[in-house]
Amino acid sequence: MLEPKTILTVDDSRTMRDLLGNALREAGYSVVQAGDGQEALGALDSIKPDLIITDINMPRMGGFNFIDQVRRNPRHRATPILVLTTESAPELKERARKSGATGWIVKPFDPARLLDAIRKVGV
Numbered sequence: 001m002l003e004p005k006t007i008l009t010v011d012d013s014r015t016m017r018d019l020l021g022n023a024l025r026e027a028g029y030s031v032v033q034a035g036d037g038q039e040a041l042g043a044l045d046s047i048k049p050d051l052i053i054t055d056i057n058m059p060r061m062g063g064f065n066f067i068d069q070v071r072r073n074p075r076h077r078a079t080p081i082l083v084l085t086t087e088s089a090p091e092l093k094e095r096a097r098k099s100g101a102t103g104w105i106v107k108p109f110d111p112a113r114l115l116d117a118i119r120k121v122g123v
Contacts, residue, residue: 004030009034009052010040010054011033011055020109036059071099
């Protein structure tokens with residue numbers, strides 16, 4: 001049997017991490033969670049996720065800085081990154097794209113649409 005694909009979720013909201021974790025585990029994914037970009041970078045030292053899902057507005061290290069840091073690491077340069085946020089402004093989406101984000105999903109998320117977006121990036 002194949003190992004489940006691993007998804008790293010990064011969000012400062014415990015409720016959002018729980019919702020994401022439950023939806024992803026029910027779909028058969030292995031989930032690693034972090035409360036902000038700084039914690040997530042630490043997790044990336046020991047795991048190589050198949051996908052990263054990150055919020056933008058977080059304490060210590062927000063999503064844009066986190067994405068920039070991930071893309072500087074050759075080990076994670078090609079890892080798909082989906083932004084999951086309450087923000088929907090076109091300039092923020094453009095900034096995320098320029099940082100290296102693969103896609104953008106607005107909260108609150110529908111689990112079926114989230115899973116569809118994950119499949120679209122090949123995970």
